[in-house]
Amino acid sequence: MTFPAVSPQIVAAVLDQLPQRLRNRVDNALAKASSWSTSTVDDKCTVTVDPDTTLVFTLRDGILATDEDLTCSCLLAPRCLHRAVAVSLAPVAALEPxxxxxxxxxxxxxxxxxxxxxxxxxxxxxxxxxxxxxxxxxxxxxxxxxxxxxxxxxxxxxxxxxxxxxxxxxxxxxxxxxxxxxxxxxxxxxxxxxxxxxxxxxxxxxxxxxxxxGIARREYKAIGSLKVYGLFTERVVAGSGYAGVVTHLTDADSRLWTVNGVMPGGPERVAAALDGPVGIGESGLTHRTLGRSGMLVTSATASADRRLGAGTGVRAVASRGVDWSDPPVSSLWREPVEDQVRRAFTTDNALLFLSGTVAGSTGGSLVVELPDRTIDLVGSCDTAWENLSLLASLAGKDLFVVARLVPDRPSTAVALAVTGDLTLPADWGGRVNLTLDRLQRSHVDKAGDLADQPPPPPVPSPVELLERWLHRVTLGGRRMPAIASTAPDQARLTKLGLTGTAQLLAALEASARAEHRDAFGKPVPHTDDEFILAWLRGCVHTTEFTRSTALSAWLAG
Structure with a gap:
């Protein structure tokens, strides 16, 4: 069952009303909610706990805004476990800027x-x-x-x-x-x-x-008239409770723009957003068609991250699209790969425009050979993985790709859209949105054997030994490095020449094992920051080490 989203402060407010004996029972009571049923009518969501007990969510703009809007019919309400269980399981509302x-x-x-x-x-x-x-x-x-x-x-x-x-x-x-x-x-x-x-x-x-x-107010400023050409559309399903699509565009100066079609919801919102109207002017375009056509915008507005706005004064009409091989779109593929990689590592724009030869599939990724390097293209969802597996049969043929760089994996990018020697439907505009379109065998000329080649032996990161301990702490807490020694991993890191990494792991274990006792010699809960700082130093170290090695691998070719 699914509860309505709640504001963050609601959970604390409801639990504060519980007596201590019930607060200690909330976690054990969560499993009982699996037998509850819900029904929603307008702005009321009714949860049936049992024949004698019901919870009622009164929603404002689709969320539970105050704890008074959650009522329970039991005799203990509002100091009851039913309300506490409901808000503890409900998704937390994430507000957009x-x-x-x-x-x-x-x-x-x-x-x-x-x-x-x-x-x-x-x-x-x-x-x-x-x-x-x-x-x-x-x-x-x-x-x-x-x-x-x-x-x-x-x-x-x-x-x-x-x-x-x-x-x-x-x-x-x-x-x-x-x-x-x-x-x-x-x-x-x-x-x-x-x-x-x-x-x-x-x-x-x-x-x-x-x-x-961070950003609280996304400001859209006037930028005048603008003619944009659709590049591709990608699926977006965020863990914060938003889903939909984003369409990427470019203009005559090779500047990249986006049109957002993301709203609160789950994966079911993707299909509706893809075929829903583009919220700019009255062009009559959907996101599906905009990604393969063009648009002329007058009195346009845009945010600092080049997201086009939908203000009341904005006007837009549909225009003809351009193939990736024709100007001005084709200029995006003429930028040297090294310059694209540096831009992806240093700015918010991580898109790469690559052209190369398909070399097959290895361990679930599509291998593409560029003139001076080999890269692995991976998918971001099931549809993309299936499409990449089918594209592997184009071994030896050229492919043009739009991908998003993966900063912590050397020579790896998430493939978003492709074009090449494909037999596609006319309304696809000669390109495939890998996260949304589904390729068929008939789209791939002379499709060969789709079996994957044996994956190569994995090459672990040198700091993976520290990273594993950091993940163990995330899952199990402070006791993880205290109940098992990190000395063997410290020795291995030292042998690899990573003495600084070994010292960070040693500091994590030392801070986890440190004991605090009161005047009577009894252990007291840890409230100092040394363990937190030791873990945080390890996280920063592994992140920066991995990013720097990935950048070096990209630039080395």
Whole structure:
């Protein structure tokens, strides 16, 4: 069953009303919700617990905004387990930045950090520290509620980047507890380390404050008239509860633009967004057609990340598209690969425009040989994986690809769209949106044997030994490096010449084993930051080491 989304502060508010004896029983009671049933009519969601007990969600704009809007018919309400279980299992609402249309540049806000922002960063740091010490497996409903309470305070203080990272951490914890296939220990480790790193820098007063705060208002500024040509459309399903499609475009100056079709929802929203109208003017285009045609926009507006806006004064009409082999689109493939890679590593634009020869399939990836290097193209969803497997039969033939660089995997990119020696339907415009279109055998001329070649032996990262311990801490908490020695892995890292990495692993174990006792010699809970900082240093080290080695591999060819 699925509960409606709730605001972050709701979880803490509901659990605060429980007496302590019931707070300790929330985690054990979560399994009982599997027998509950829901029905939604307009803005009311009714949850039937048993014949005598019902919960009612009164929704505002599709979410539960206050704890008073959740009522229960049992005698203990509102201090009952039913309400606590419901909000503990419900998805947490993720808010998008406010959209503001402006004609003139607005004055920059002050970047000095007020006291309430520092206090909110400290509250997030403490709540995230509790999660790290307990691990994902030990972070129950109470720990999640405290982190969500800190998220609410962070939003009020303007810490948008940190609060978004914290929401992703909570989503990861809940996915783990429910056994969802969406849980990734790597992704949860990244989210938790970003949350702690941002909070640490805000508390210490170091780094670019504007970047650390994040975006609260997406400002769309007037850019005049613009003629754009569709490149491709990709599927988007975010862990924060948003789904849909994004269409990528270019103009005569080879600048890249996007049109967003992402809304709150799950994977079921993708098909509706793909065939839904483009929200710019009244062009009559859908995202499916825009990705293969063109559009002339007058009084256009765009955000700093070149997302086209849909203000009331914007006008748009459909225009003819351009093949990838024709100007001005073809100029995107003339940029040297080295320059594209440097741009992908140093800016938010990670798209690569590559042309090469298909060399087959290896270990689930499509191998493409460029003039001076070989790259692996991987998929981001089942449809993309199936398409890449079919494209492997084009061995020896040329392929033009749009892909997104994977910064932590050398010579690897996520394939998004392709064109080449294919027999495609006329309305596909000669290109394949790998995450949305589904190739057939008839589309591939003289399709050969699709069997994968044996994958090559994996080449582990030199810092993988440290990375494994960091992931173990994410899952199991502080006790993981305390119950097993890291000495063998330290010795292996030292033998590889990575003495600094070995020292970071040693510091992680030492901080995990450190004991604190009261005046009577009894152990007391750990509240110091040394363990958190040791884990965070390890995360930063592995991230930067992996990115630098991946960049070197790309540039080496």
């Amino acid at each position: 406010v959209v503001v249309e402006v004609d003139e540049p607005v004055a920059s806000l002050s970047v000095s950090l007020p006291e309430d922002a520092v206090a909110a960063a400290d509250l997030l740091w403490q709540a995230a520290g509790v999660v790290l010490r307990a691990g994902v497996s030990g972070s129950g409903a109470v720990a999640q509620a405290e982190l969500l309470r800190a998220v609410h305070a962070a939003r009020l203080a303007g810490l948008h980047r940190a609060s978004a990272a914290a929401l992703r951490v909570v989503s990861g914890i809940r996915a783990s507890h429910t056994g969802s296939s969406s849980f990734s220990r790597t992704k949860t480790t990244e989210d938790l380390s970003e949350l702690l790193l941002v909070c640490h820098q805000l508390r210490a007063g170091v780094g670019d404050v504007e970047s650390l705060l």
